Amino acid sequence: MSTKRMLTSTFAYIISFVAFVCFIFPFFLLIINSFKNNGDILTNPFSLPIHWNFVHFVDVVDKMNFLVTFKNTFMITTLSTIFIVFFSAMAAYHLVRKPTKYNKTFFTILVASMVIPFQSLMIPLIYIYGAKLQLIDTLPIPLLIIFYIGLGSALSIFIFHGFIKSIPVEIEEAARIDGCNTIQTFFIIVLPMLRPITVTIAILNVLWIWNDYLLPSLILNEENVYTMPVKMKVFSGTYMNNWELLIPAILMTVLPILIMYMIGQRYIIKGVMQGSVK
């Protein structure tokens, strides 16, 4: 290896390490300060805790109503994602294999709808489902799930559509000759082949729904149906500048998703990569 080459690679190591520190240090601060009292946080935010204090976590679990909030978020995220994945796969399959004029138009509308900002839908959504149909007060969680299915399907269908186009139709024709009807062909032959892209779509939707704030903040008005971001917002208003409670609360809000990332990081990165290539 020439000196010049070595210099370049040393330089690359230094830059990537500096970037690493920049990307990680807020998380690092969060972890070390979650064990401290207010006094220590204010004077020494960068030092390791002198006394490791777990008491604030216990406090936060109680004050955030953590178990209920977690359960709500988990339920809304999983149910919405399952429905989005399932319905989008079916729709995309039909749109690819039956390219009639109606279907092509429908696909174009779906793709075009992706540029609609949520801000131009939220007022009519509140108006129709809140003021007119009174569903926001009576059935907030099912309504939220329905909204996520509707708002999430365009992108998911778009990604499925690109993937299904690359599957050779001959496999399905063989199944057809063996006596499968369209429904059987889809569930027995096509659906298993969609597994890699299904993982991608599930990940993208989970990350979006789990972290979403604006929509749930408009729909969920009762404390017992709050999701984690909505709860975090309320919590931060109640305990403003009370960092010894806020920091453990933030940490506990992000922890579930960080644990998921540690377990499935290979799939997540691969998934995002596949989702981006049209």
Added chain:
Amino acid sequence: MKHRKKALANWGNAVLFLGPTTIFFAITVLVPFIYGIYLTLNKMDTPSDPLVFSGILNYVNAIKDADFWSSLWLTLKFVVATVFFVNLVGFGLAYLVTSGIRIQNSMRTAYFTPNLIGGLVLGYIWQFVFVQSLPAMGEKLGIEWLKLGWLGDPHMAFWALVIVTIWQTSGYMMIIFIAGLISIPRDLIEAATIDGAGPFRRLVNVTLPLMVPSFVVTIFLSLKNAFMVYDLNFSLTKGGPFNSTLMVSMHVVNKAFIESNYGTGQAEAIILFIIVAVVTGIQVYSSKKMEVEA
């Protein structure tokens, strides 16, 4: 008879496969969007008021709303700053972690981490950084510009938002760029090297033109994210100090739900939609034309 049975089966399949999506899409996107346009033609302060036809009054109010235009102008500045830096940093990181250094996989994992967390919570995390940690650090090391509370200064608060957005989204763009970079045929790079092109020439004349499809995606995503920014804006600065960082999304939310002016808020949301649609449309169309074949 057989024909009719087949037609019926086709119709049944269409209903089964497309039906659920059509219904959910219609009731959450299509109908609200069209109904939303109709709403802008009516006077409505709160959702419980009866609709009274008012022509283009809401649009006139929106155009006369100086705060709307200043929030839009601020959003445009934010869009330009974040689209530029997010793509620059994202591409830089992708270039770095595909350059063959040994620790690249763990670096990739680390750079992507901020994406897992939503804008709202990230805002609270960075509030701690800007309000507590950096001033404490400046105090210890005697660095003047760290001592200032960034979020209390109108100019710095804007850049605080930009910095957090870069930190949050460049890892995502990095992944898209990596996908593009690894699909560039190696022999093209080798051919350029044999022809005497240095690393910089290779980057500008070979790699970048082949990366246009990736840039189409990343610029589209960063444009759309920047125009619609709300969560981070809300939790990090709340639009302050003195509304100096109040972006257009937050303005629309405040207009409708806090000032109780649904009609004008919706008209402003429709104007926002038109701007986003035109800008992203031009972007996708013009950059598609720049694509080259390998």
